[in-house]
Amino acid sequence: MRRKVVKKVLSVEQAEGRGARVRRSIGRKELRRLDPFLMLDEFRVRPPAGFPDHPHRGFETVTYILKGGVKHEDFCGHQGVISKGDLQWMTAGRGVVHSEMPATDGENVGLQLWVNLPKAEKLIEPAYQELLATEIPSTAQDGTSVKGKLWQSRRLIAGESMGIQSPVRTHTPVYYLDFEQQPGARLIQEVPQSWNAFLYVLSGMIKIQSEDEEEDVESEAHHTLVLGDGDSVQVTNMGPDKAHFVLIAGQPIGEPVAQYGPFVMNTQEEINEAITDYNLQQNGFENAHGWRSAAQK
Ligand code: CO
Secondary structure (H helix, E strand, O other), rough: OOOOOOEEOOOOEEEEOOOOOEEEEOEEEEEOOOOOEEEEEEEEOOOOOOOEEEEEEEEEEEEEEEEEEEEEOOOOOEEEEEEEEEEEEOOOOOOOEEEEEEEOOOOOEEEEEEEEOOOOOHHHHHHHHOOOOOOOOEEEOOOOOEOOOOOOOOOOOOOOOOOOOOOOOOOOOOOEEEEEOOOOOEEEEEOOOOEEEEEEEEOOOOEEEEOOHHEEEEEEEEEEEOOOOOOOOEEOOOOOOOOEEEEEOOOOOOOEEEEEEEEEEEEEHHHHHHHHHHHHHOOOOOOOOOOOOOOOO
């Protein structure tokens, strides 16, 4: 059964970080969370704005660059630049402190997704998976190109699209697909039945077609379209220009969520512990002692 749109929300631009602008999809007040997803931001940043030194605990951040780049640096010495088309999947686990700053003098644009971790994995060691644009599997078919990033856990089945798979391995089973469609192109993408799924439109005008034509929903850019039950989604580019959108789906974790900014745990007590650990630089935050990113010096 084709999934229909059950909620459509516009991401109005807001301030975030230090002087940066974001359009928040998941995570805004009309769409607080969509298990296992905690947040999706379409960020737009140029120097001197950015996201200087800040911590994370209890989840994963996935950064995908659409234009320009982001220079990142963490308290363990891990650093580099993620450029257009590149992907960084960071498992914050028990703790990461890092900075994320614009890599070019112009406009730097990307998406950052926060994927929750189940209780048993919230305090694992931090880890990174980085894929250059050229390493992300992509394929084109019938006027529709799908660029990689489909990520599935090794515990999972085919998180595939058009027969390709991403080398990224996720703790929480997730699909993340970036679609570009020529005008008039139509695609049908399988999405596991029990997963939560949504589309975020970056540009163009698309239509989500369900079983009943009266329930079809059209959408322009900067909208989030939450999908209802079903095992696939059908999307058609209705506009005169190329359409660009991402489809993100994941297996719900089904646990309570306690969140305080960049700390996401199961209970308020664990949040208090996270704040204490960060302030006292312990239990995963030891390296924060005396550390400042180059961007902050
Ligand atoms: Co961060």
